[in-house]
Amino acid sequence: xxxxxxxxxxxxxxxxxxxxxxxxxxxxxxxxxxxxxxxxxxxxxxxxxxxxxxxxxxxxxxxxxxx
Amino acid sequence: xxxxxxxxxxxxxxxxxxxxxxxxxxxxxxxxxxxxxxxxxxxxxxxxxxxxxxxxxxxxxxxxxxxxxxxxxxxxxxxxxxxxxxxxxxxxxxxxxxxxxxxxxxxxxxxxxxxxxxxxxxxxxxxxxxxxxxxxxxxxxxxxxxxxxxxxxxxxxxxxxxxxxxxxxxxxxxxxxxxxxxxxxxxxxxxxxxxxxxxxxxxxxxxxxxxxxxxxxxxxxxxxxxxxxxxxxxxxxxxxxxxxxxxxxxxxxxxxxxxxxxxxxxxxxxxxxxxxxxxxxxxxxxxxxxxxxxxxxxxxxxxxxxxxxxxxxxxxxxxxxxxxxxxxxxxxxxxxxxxxxxxxxxxxxxxxxxxxxxxxxxxxxxxxxxxxxxxxxxxxxxxxxxxxxxxxxxxxxxxxxxxxxxxxxxxxxxxxxxxxxxxxxx
Numbered sequence: 423x424x425x426x427x428x429x430x431x432x433x434x435x436x437x438x439x440x441x442x443x444x445x446x447x448x449x450x451x452x453x454x455x456x457x458x459x460x461x462x463x464x465x466x467x468x469x470x471x472x473x474x475x476x477x478x479x480x481x482x483x484x485x486x487x488x489x
Numbered sequence: 490x491x492x493x494x495x496x497x498x499x500x501x502x503x504x505x506x507x508x509x510x511x512x513x514x515x516x517x518x519x520x521x522x523x524x525x526x527x528x529x530x531x532x533x534x535x536x537x538x539x540x541x542x543x544x545x546x547x548x549x550x551x552x553x554x555x556x557x558x559x560x561x562x563x564x565x566x567x568x569x570x571x572x573x574x575x576x577x578x579x580x581x582x583x584x585x586x587x588x589x590x591x592x593x594x595x596x597x598x599x600x601x602x603x604x605x606x607x608x609x610x611x612x613x614x615x616x617x618x619x620x621x622x623x624x625x626x627x628x629x630x631x632x633x634x635x636x637x638x639x640x641x642x643x644x645x646x647x648x649x650x651x652x653x654x655x656x657x658x659x660x661x662x663x664x665x666x667x668x669x670x671x672x673x674x675x676x677x678x679x680x681x682x683x684x685x686x687x688x689x690x691x692x693x694x695x696x697x698x699x700x701x702x703x704x705x706x707x708x709x710x711x712x713x714x715x716x717x718x719x720x721x722x723x724x725x726x727x728x729x730x731x732x733x734x735x736x737x738x739x740x741x742x743x744x745x746x747x748x749x750x751x752x753x754x755x756x757x758x759x760x761x762x763x764x765x766x767x768x769x770x771x772x773x774x775x776x777x778x779x780x781x782x783x784x785x786x787x788x789x790x791x792x793x794x795x796x797x798x799x800x801x802x803x804x805x806x807x808x809x810x811x812x813x814x815x816x817x818x819x820x821x822x823x824x825x826x827x828x829x830x831x832x833x834x835x836x837x838x839x840x841x842x843x844x845x846x847x848x849x850x851x852x853x854x855x856x857x858x859x860x861x862x863x864x865x866x867x868x869x870x871x872x873x874x875x876x877x878x879x880x881x882x883x884x885x886x887x888x889x890x891x892x893x894x895x896x897x898x899x900x901x902x903x904x905x906x907x908x909x910x911x912x913x914x915x
Contacts, residue, residue, distance in 0.1 A: 435837065435842075436837060436839050436841045436842070436843065437839060438838040438839025438841070438855075438858075439595070439599070439838050442839075442856055442858070443588060443591060444588075445588075450839070454839065474592050477596030477600070477602070478592070479600065480835070482600055482601070
């Protein structure tokens, strides 16, 4: 089982908060929507950053999911 | 006309930027910048000026080419030593320290966290309005806007409510100290030192017994296992009080000014449909925002509009000029809450909107986009809505008003009316 960042494209309104605050985790795509960079959220530091990215998203479009 | 005459006809004397006429009404000069000098080399003030909307956006989005910091972390300069706030995020540029500090609090001013504070924001608005509502007239700046956002932010920080009046005093001195030095910087630093002495035991208490408030969050934040020093924490608090207070304070005054004096006809629309206060906020942030300038340093040579800025050049991005760009907005010099060529909803740090419309530049864009953007909008709209409900038939007390200006050198160039008298039926 791995932890992953999921971005809900229906909720996301391209605010940019996630990739500006956490350039290690997310990057902006050509379409203006963010993409998760790492295939999984493994380290404690990544988990901590992922939680902050979820918090700072104004559209609540980011979540951590187990797969 | 000879080539020389044509050149001279368009020339800008850089001393124009220092004239009271420019501070009262900068927009004619902004237009000359956009039309004739899209990249203007101001040799007198040793800076380059960018004034077109498209170019301001591009500079904001180019982190690699434009840095915000004057000094590098780890160099000779001790951060905070020359700043009225003490060490603070604004000096850190595009560094990891900046991202860390921003992440400590950025999530607190948006989304669910912000929603949880809305009842408190409402309560403070009502308390302040109750103080004057029976009197039939109010000087909105002194009696409301100077009071409201500072009380909201000190409440979020978890500071004692009975001391709010002291924060109101300190914060005004801090803001004055942000200007251009002299007596105002001295007063600002004196107020800061008084405030710091007051904060020390409160910070110690949060270390012992962390709570749910913003101050506890700042005290407990770690970067690579290291917490902020007391000095850094106090610098952060000073910044939040000042930045979280002053700009929203002036924004609310500007919104009422435009409704009372610029567009009383559209004020009638807003009275019928209070949801339009949101549009008043947006259009105010375009037409004449509180903050007109942001500053950057080039990190390398940058070519723009046929000229080349050298590496380490000081660059002024004129948000106030970009917002009036006729290449982007129809009738840019008309204040219109119903305009269809401006993104009217909540702002985005990215500067991109799903509706495809351009946004105003009043919060900046990108790495250093205003951290309190969502909160500022909520506070301003709540305050204006509650005021409009409480004051019956609000109207200007005086027919003539000097207008919105950057009134004195101590304001740091922030624009708002210095006073705004409103009469109403009670």
